[in-house]
Amino acid sequence: AQKVTQAQTEISVVEKEDVTLDCVYETRDTTYYLFWYKQPPSGELVFLIRRNSFDEQNEISGRYSWNFQKSTSSFNFTITASQVVDSAVYFCALSEANAQGGSEKLVFGKGTKLTVNP
């Protein structure tokens, strides 16, 4: 069965610090998809990134970067030079492919609450 573990329940940093949010996943499939979502204090869920299991390239988007390592089943998220606006709950999620290449279930980790203090 698929499972996502976000071991860090809460992280608090001071503005401009770098911070890494950990995500470890479990799956028996060779084809799967990984996601990160952000939930700011306003409550909505914002999509950040998607990765498929065949693409291990790290990605950078502005101050955000993601490190996907299949060898350790991890998909970690780093915010460089954090800002107060980065304060949110961040969720990692996993979706396994079915026989047709699609996927039905999206399993979320329990989330990491990041607080960036001025």
Place this chain on the structure above:
Amino acid sequence: EAQVTQNPRYLITVTGKKLTVTCSQNMNHEYMSWYRQDPGLGLRQIYYSMNVEVTDKGDVPEGYKVSRKEKRNFPLILESPSPNQTSLYFCASSPWTGGYEQYFGPGTRLTVT
């Protein structure tokens, strides 16, 4: 504007009184899903639908029903709500499965007393 809408946004009700939370998307998405979010538990999938008239259970379907009679709508029905269904509910849609990101509605905060 492409969006997923949910109504109501907030609801306080009593045990046993049937209620429906509506969900509608205007993006012609095939796939729709319902989640509940509880403190310390993250988001858990309740039901999903891969197309009209096709629905299936997620991880926590007990006490809920859904229907998908039209592509754009995917209502969540609580026939006899109980206090343990007090939660924040999200509806989501995506173009198809296969790893597309899901677009989430704004959430419905439900309290059952």
